[in-house]
Amino acid sequence: MDGKLREFVTRHTAHHVPIALVTSGGTRTPIERNCVRYLDNFSTGTRGSYAVEELLKRGYAVIHLKREGSVSPLGRIIADVIKCERGGLSFDSVGTLFDCKLDDDVDMERSSEDDAVQTESSADSWMYFSSRENRSGNNGRRISRPSRRRGGLVSLNERVADSPLVQSTLRMYREIKMNGTLLTVEFLYVDEYLDKLKMCCEAINTSGSLALVYLAAAVSDFYIPKEKQATHKIQSRDYGINHQSGSKDDRDATIRLDPDNTLQLTLYPVPKVIPSLRRDWCPNAFVVSFKLETDFTILQQKQVLAMKKNDVQMVIGNELATRYEKVFILTRDGAGGKYFEEEGIESKLLDDDGYRVAEVTAAQGHTNSSLFCGDKIAALEHATIDYVVKRHFFYISSNTGNKQSAAGLVSAVAMEASSVHEQGLEDAQKQLQRDRLKAKAVELAWNVAGSALGMALSYTIAKIMQKNNMK
Known part of the structure; x- marks a missing residue:
């Protein structure tokens, strides 16, 4: 991942493209090493996903450091259209996404329609035609496209596929993929988040003031360090069961089960990394942090x-x-x-x-x-x-x-990109030379094998002829 990050930053900064690092979602804090129970918060990453979309629209290249399973940019729009729940597709959203029909309905449709029938739609032509001529020639007009139903039992619901919101989202998705302006890095636990945040910040450091760090993730304030976590699942009461180690349990004093089965947890403050971020990881970046409180004062x-x-x-x-x-x-x-x-x-x-x-x-x-x-x-x-x-x-x-101004850093990164390119050319030349040597070796081997086979055949034929002459 570190190599992907540096390649992403180098490629975009060399073209003077501002780089944004956006964090989103909440961090999970395990209380057991073989995690069954954990502490979490209600953050879904919604605001961060909106921020990613808005920054992409404004020409930024974005590194999105997001919680696994949290709201994704563009994906949230499709989810809203089909009324998808946070945990995935609901029963009703399956029917919204797909146009499901029973076998009898499909048989009747097949008998009344030819497979090559064209259906009329007001959908954007770019979704169905690849040539520039076809795309530009159908603006604002109803276009013909192949029917979505081609003998299958289900097809995409046309209300979804023809939705202007879905079409604009897909256009934006295609543009992002073509330009390579979004790189997603995922985390789950708070330790993992802190490590990956450092890695991402060090990667964008070469962008200098062109870098924007948008810290929208809901980071845990307290956690249990790994060395103080219980190794196995914490029992709901003291059953007097001995572990293989011979001890009653392997919990540290940090996690204590009292005689009345009350669980006592000692939580430690999560290390504050923003000072290190500003001082060491990317000191010239523009950093935005967040605060959430219940009282305005x-x-x-x-x-x-x-x-x-x-x-x-x-x-x-x-x-x-x-x-x-x-x-x-x-x-x-x-x-x-x-x-x-x-x-x-x-x-x-x-x-x-x-x-x-x-x-x-x-x-x-x-x-x-x-x-x-x-x-x-x-x-x-x-x-x-x-x-x-x-x-x-x-x-x-x-x-x-x-x-370390933006222009100076762009020049430095451009030189780095040039160096990487030259190294790539040199590696390609070396590989080409190896391929040529290999091809020559194979050719020589075939020649030797052919000569040996020819000699063997000549010897065999001579022996056969000699035997025939003796008879």
């Missing part, structure tokens, strides 16, 4: 504390009750009171240290785009990412004099 104080302690460029605050309606974005003014001002979004200076908070709402997202059809989360994330991206570009322009 506490939220604002925690945002300021987080910015002071972690030295991040932005802290996005969510109040639990209104987290899908508005966010509070904390930034800090630059030298001489220089700050970024976004039209239509008011910001308030909190103190003399330059800490400034802006309130971004879903209504502002609806104002900027009419595509969300009442989807509050989509509208809010659209407005939020719009603010983040503009602030990121402001940050890039403010760091052009830095020794």
Whole structure:
């Protein structure tokens, strides 16, 4: 994975494409090494998946560090269309996705239709034709395409396939795949998340100020370190069963079952890695962290504390009750009171240290785009990412004099890409030489074998003729 990350970053940074690392979903904390029980949170990764889509639309190449099984970009749209549950396809969503018919219905349809019959549809032509001429010649018109039912018992429901939302999603998917602008890295447990976050940050370090780190994952605050976890499943009561080791149980004092069968767990704070991220892993990146609280006053104080302690460029605050309606974005003014001002979004200076908070709402997202059809989360994330991206570009322009400026880093990465390309050519030449030597060796072997076979045949024929002459 480390090689894929570096290749992804090198390829896009060499073309001056901004790189975004987006984390999403919640981390799981096991309490047993052979995990049966664990601590978890309710994060589904929805907001992170929206952020990935919005950043891709704005020209970013995105590394998505997501929780296994959490909401996926674009996939969430298809899931909404077919009314898919979080755990997978529900019974009803199967019928929404597929046009299922009984055997009698299929037989009647086969007898009344020829397999080559063409059906009319208002679907986008790009889904059915590959030539540019066919695609451009059918804009806005009903087109003919092969029937989806070709003798099978089920077919794709046309209401899904012909949905404008599904078609636009598939167009975006195809563009992402063609340009290779999305790389997904998955995690499950909190230790795994921390390790992969470090790996991803070190990979994007070469992008300098072009890199954006969007830390939307819900990371556990407390966990049980692996060396302090129970080895086997924790029993619900003390049965007096001895393990193979001869001890009653192998739990550390961290996990204790009292005589009244009350389970006592000692949880330890998860290591805070944002300071290391800012100082060592990718010090020139634009870093956005998140805070979620149930009280607005506490939220604002925690945002300021987080910015002071972690030295991040932005802290996005969510109040639990209104987290899908508005966010509070904390930034800090630059030298001489220089700050970024976004039209239509008011910001308030909190103190003399330059800490400034802006309130971004879903209504502002609806104002900027009419595509969300009442989807509050989509509208809010659209407005939020719009603010983040503009602030990121402001940050890039403010760091052009830095020794590790974007242009300088692009040049360095371009040289690295050139070096990788030259190494690839050299390896290809060596492989070609090996293939040629192998081909010559095979040819020589065949020649030797042919000569030996010819000599053997000549000898055999001579012997046969000699015997015949003697007779």
